[in-house]
Amino acid sequence: MPASLLTLIERADRFVRSIENARREPDRWEGLCTLQALTDIAAGRTEQAEARLALAKTPPIVRVSPDPPHVPADCREPTAAKLRQELDRIRAQLVAS
Numbered sequence: 285m286p287a288s289l290l291t292l293i294e295r296a297d298r299f300v301r302s303i304e305n306a307r308r309e310p311d312r313w314e315g316l317c318t319l320q321a322l323t324d325i326a327a328g329r330t331e332q333a334e335a336r337l338a339l340a341k342t343p344p345i346v347r348v349s350p351d352p353p354h355v356p357a358d359c360r361e362p363t364a365a366k367l368r369q370e371l372d373r374i375r376a377q378l379v380a381s
Contacts, residue, residue, distance in 0.1 A: 292325050292333050293375050299340060300367045308364075314340050315362040317352045319370065326374045 287295070299318060303310050310318065317340035324333035339352060351359075362370075 287330060287334050289325055289328065289330060289378055292321070292330060292337065293371070293378065295337055296321060296325065296371055297375075299337065300364065300371055303364050304368065310362065310364060310367065311344070312350055312361045313342065313344070313347055313352050315367065316355050316359060317342075318367055319362045320352070320355070322367070322370045322374055326377065 296318060299314075303314070309315075317336050321333045321336035321340060324330075324336060336352075
């Protein structure tokens with residue numbers, strides 16, 4: 285059974301907070317997978333969002349390429365601040381609805 289949107293937002297928040305607490309920027313894989321997950325959350329695609337959040341946590345040694353699946357190679361890497369901004373925007377939308 286897919287997680288609820290609120291649960292997914294909480295999971296994404298914990299992941300982004302872990303990056304912020306480490307005082308680092310997400311690597312390309314983490315950032316793009318998390319941004320895709322946030323896009324899926326905003327669109328109500330819970331199963332896809334859950335899978336992309338899991339992908340974001342994939343250790344570098346296990347990744348088959350530097351880019352996550354289905355991401356154009358020329359896509360810009362999001363910063364921790366960008367992920368936080370997008371997460372806060374989606375959370376506010378969910379609360380307002």
